[in-house]
Amino acid sequence: MKKLTTWMLALLVSVVTLGTMVSCSKDDEDDDLGTVPTPGTLTEVSGNITANTTWSAKNQYLLKSFVYVQPGVTLTIEPGTVIKGDQPSRGTLFILPGAKIIADGTKALPIVFTSNQAIGSRRAGDWGGVVIMGKAPANKKDFKIEGEEVSIVPGGTTGDAADNSGILRYVRIEFGGIAFQTDKEINGLTLAGVGSGTVIDYVQVSYSGDDAIEWFGGTVNAKHLVAYRTLDDDFDTDYGYSGIVQYGLILRDPAVADQCTCSDSNGFESDNDGTGSADLPQTTAKFGNISVFMGTGTVNSKFRSAFRIRRNSAISIYNSTVVGAFPKGGLELESDASQNNFKTGKSDYRGLAIVNSKAVVSGDTVMLKAADRKNMLGAKEADLKLPANFNVLTGKPGILLQTGSPLLTGGATLPTGLEATTYIGAFGTTDWTETWTNFDPQNTDYTLK
Numbered sequence: 001m002k003k004l005t006t007w008m009l010a011l012l013v014s015v016v017t018l019g020t021m022v023s024c025s026k027d028d029e030d031d032d033l034g035t036v037p038t039p040g041t042l043t044e045v046s047g048n049i050t051a052n053t054t055w056s057a058k059n060q061y062l063l064k065s066f067v068y069v070q071p072g073v074t075l076t077i078e079p080g081t082v083i084k085g086d087q088p089s090r091g092t093l094f095i096l097p098g099a100k101i102i103a104d105g106t107k108a109l110p111i112v113f114t115s116n117q118a119i120g121s122r123r124a125g126d127w128g129g130v131v132i133m134g135k136a137p138a139n140k141k142d143f144k145i146e147g148e149e150v151s152i153v154p155g156g157t158t159g160d161a162a163d164n165s166g167i168l169r170y171v172r173i174e175f176g177g178i179a180f181q182t183d184k185e186i187n188g189l190t191l192a193g194v195g196s197g198t199v200i201d202y203v204q205v206s207y208s209g210d211d212a213i214e215w216f217g218g219t220v221n222a223k224h225l226v227a228y229r230t231l232d233d234d235f236d237t238d239y240g241y242s243g244i245v246q247y248g249l250i251l252r253d254p255a256v257a258d259q260c261t262c263s264d265s266n267g268f269e270s271d272n273d274g275t276g277s278a279d280l281p282q283t284t285a286k287f288g289n290i291s292v293f294m295g296t297g298t299v300n301s302k303f304r305s306a307f308r309i310r311r312n313s314a315i316s317i318y319n320s321t322v323v324g325a326f327p328k329g330g331l332e333l334e335s336d337a338s339q340n341n342f343k344t345g346k347s348d349y350r351g352l353a354i355v356n357s358k359a360v361v362s363g364d365t366v367m368l369k370a371a372d373r374k375n376m377l378g379a380k381e382a383d384l385k386l387p388a389n390f391n392v393l394t395g396k397p398g399i400l401l402q403t404g405s406p407l408l409t410g411g412a413t414l415p416t417g418l419e420a421t422t423y424i425g426a427f428g429t430t431d432w433t434e435t436w437t438n439f440d441p442q443n444t445d446y447t448l449k
Contacts, residue, residue, distance in 0.1 A: 042448055046089075049073055057081045057109070060448045062116060063091030063127065071098030074166070080109035082446055084116040085127020090178050091116075092128025092186060095165055097135050097193065105170030107202075110436040114446055115175035122175050122442050124231050124256075125209025128186045129176030135163040136195035138217020139240035139272065139279040157280060161219045163195025170202045174441040177209025177231065185210035185232070185260070194220040196243065204228065204437050210258075211269075212250075215241040215285070223247050224432050228439060229393070232258040233269040233308075234292075237315055240272070240281035244417045248290040249426045249433065252324065253393055257302035264304035267292040267322070268315075276311035276337055283313045284346065287320065288418040291426040294324020294356075295393045303327050305361060306354070310334035314341040318418065319351035319411040321425040323381060323391065330354035330377075331368075332361035339363055351412035353424050355379045374412040376424075396439045399431045 046064040052073055055061050057080035064086045069075045075095070077083070085091035093113070095101045105111040115126035141156035168189075176188040188208030191200070193216065200222035205212040212227035217239035225248040227234035234250045250267050257265035272283045292306045306322040309315060312335060322330045331349060333339045341347045343364055350373045354360075359377035360368055368375055385405035387398030401408055407424040414420055421428065438444060 040448065049075055052076075054078065055081050055083070060084060062086055063093055065089040066092050066094060066128070068094045068096055069099040069101065071096055074100040074102060077101070077103040077111050079105045079111060079170070081111050083111075083113045084446070085113065085129075085176065086116055087126050087178070090128050092178075093130050095130075095132040097133045100164065100166035101132065101168065102166050103169070103171050104167045105436070107170060107434075107436045110170040110172055112446070113171070113173045113176070114441060117175075119443055119445065122207070124175060124207040124229070125178045125185065126175040128178050129188045129190065129208070130168075130173055131186070131190040131192070132165050132194050132198070133192045134165045134194040134198065134218060134220070135160045136193045136218040136220070137161060137240060137281050138193050139281055140217070159193060160195055162197045163193075164197030165194050167199040168201070168203055169199055170436050172204045172206065172436075172438060172441070173208075174206045174438070176205070177211075179209065187211040187214045187236075188230070189213045190216070191218055191220055192216040194218040196220055202432070202436060205230070206438070206441055208232070211236040214238070215243065217241055217281070219243050221245065225249070226433060226437055227251070229253045229256065231256060231265065232260065232263060233266045235268050235287070237268070237270040237283055237285050237313065238273065240279070240283055242281055242284045244286045244288075245290075246288040246418050247426050247432065248287070250290065250292045251391065251393070251397060252292075252294050252303075254295050254297045254299040254303070254324070257300040265300070265302050266304050266308040267306040267326075268317075269308045269310070270313035270315045271311035272313050273311065276335055278312060282346070283315055285315045286318070286415065286417060287315065288318040288414055289421055289423070289426050290317065290320040292320070292322045292324070293391045293397070294326065295391045299325050299327060301327065305329055305332040306357065307331045308334060309338045309347070312337035312341070314338070314346040316348040316415075317352065318348070318414050319421055319424045321353040321384075321407060322357060323355050323384075323386065324357065326357045329358035329361035331359065331363060333363035334361075343367070348415075350374060351410065351424050352377070353379050353384065353407060353410070355381045355384065374410060376406075376410065396433075396437070399427055399433060400429065401425070401427065
């Protein structure tokens with residue numbers, strides 16, 4: 001939330017004052033973004049996109065500074081397209097409320113947003129990231145910055161829950177999360193007031209300099225998410241986010257955590273808002289089948305918890321596993337309000353397998369250990385028959401559970417909205433990461449052919 005009320009506010013102020021679109025290609029400085037460039041060119045993109053535009057897989061695109069897709073406009077990105085973020089200008093793509101992005105890749109031809117730096121020189125926070133803003137409900141709308149009042153989530157509390165901001169499917173976002181100001185970074189993927197008409201499926205965020213994915217309000221659902229070697233939090237939920245997220249793999253590098261002096265690194269971080277108010281809609285998202293793995297090695301002291309639920313958040317987590325020595329612990333219901341949300345049934349935690357960490361930092365352990373919840377709190381790693389090399393950080397980690405793993409059949413019954421599964425964690429017997437993901441983007445050749 002600290003990010004939205006500082007850097008994003010400043011950026012949205014600039015949206016109001018932006019005039020005509022500014023863009024150029026290396027071949028013709030007078031081209032606008034609706035013009036199809038010569039095949040095989042690198043097209044620099046900046047300023048406003050004010051007409052429906054298609055980015056072709058035959059070309060590559062370099063985001064220079066902040067690129068805004070304006071309301072009523074659709075940006076279509078073909079499968080296999082590579083979009084790079086410029087480091088010096090902090091290239092970032094913004095989809096404004098009322099605009100759409102159709103980034104509908106395929107398993108064989110994912111769409112890739114990545115760093116413009118050379119192989120061996122890419123780092124977390126090389127460029128901004130992808131920011132999508134919709135008109136769905138959120139519990140915050142107007143904020144003041146430097147004396148100006150700006151509408152951040154136009155939907156506010158009466159927004160359109162079914163708002164449609166387009167499609168992100170088979171998409172990778174790599175090395176985003178650049179610092180806009182000191183200790184104020186952009187996330188790999190930011191979803192602000194995004195509605196349930198939007199499709200978010202098969203998305204990998206790697207090496208983000210801040211959170212991998214952060215939801216500020218909204219109702220959008222998401223499936224098949226990968227957060228790989230994030231610096232801050234992997235999944236961050238604020239401002240009344242109430243969507244459903246299922247199937248997520250989180251793999252952390254234990255040596256590298258958030259560089260910000262004002263926060264810790266967690267698998268989940270969830271708030272209702274920055275003050276823990278009772279403002280509605282409340283943060284009540286449901287997450288199912290998530291695997292949170294800490295890689296091998298000494299764990300950085302900046303890490304905190306796998307699931308840090310605080311500030312009156314009422315999110316629920318089902319059939320999910322944590323393996324790794326998070327210094328604070330596995331499930332942390334940090335505030336009295338968040339603990340009370342669990343006791344009164346506003347939030348729920350079932351089918352959790354937590355090993356190698358203090359299982360429950362705070363919360364009603366008697367309720368959590370109830371047999372019908374099927375929580376394996378303090379389970380032994382060796383007994384779970386996890387995939388071989390599930391926590392390696394060189395190449396693709398092991399994915400599928402070994403035969404006879406209790407995680408394959410130990411899951412709790414899931415509530416309406418989540419697909420029925422019997423297993424705990426992100427994977428049963430199918431590897432949904434196959435082909436489209438990349439666990440070594442540092443050494444991938446993205447040279448324009």
